[in-house]
Amino acid sequence: xxxxxxxxxxxxxxxxxGGSLFxxxxxxVTDLLHHEPLSYRTLEEVGLPKAFVAAxxxxxxxxxxxxxxxxxxxxxxxxxxxxxxKRVFRYLGQM
Numbered sequence: 238x239x240x241x242x243x244x245x246x247x248x249x250x251x252x253x254x255g256g257s258l259f260x261x262x263x264x265x266v267t268d269l270l271h272h273e274p275l276s277y278r279t280l281e282e283v284g285l286p287k288a289f290v291a292a293x294x295x296x297x298x299x300x301x302x303x304x305x306x307x308x309x310x311x312x313x314x315x316x317x318x319x320x321x322x323k324r325v326f327r328y329l330g331q332m
Contacts (some may be wrong), residue, residue, distance in 0.1 A: 248288040
């Protein structure tokens with residue numbers, strides 16, 4: 238749980254940590270979801286998907302620079318969003 242909270246904090250404070258760390262945190266989330274698909278529920282309980290989406294909404298149009306978006310961040314966003322959407326649609330299909 239501590240790892241998940243740290244990742245959430247990296248997304249929430251991406252302006253402080255910068256784009257490279259944001260991309261690295263997103264890669265960790267992607268790998269985690271790929272190898273442990275059942276961990277999504279725990280990630281959701283910690284608020285990680287919401288923090289990720291909020292970070293994208295706030296900073297998606299930020300200029301490239303020390304804390305702005307760059308290629309790594311854009312690629313990482315796509316991978317994580319695919320997993321989040323898969324899990325949400327799978328959940329909705331079970332209702």
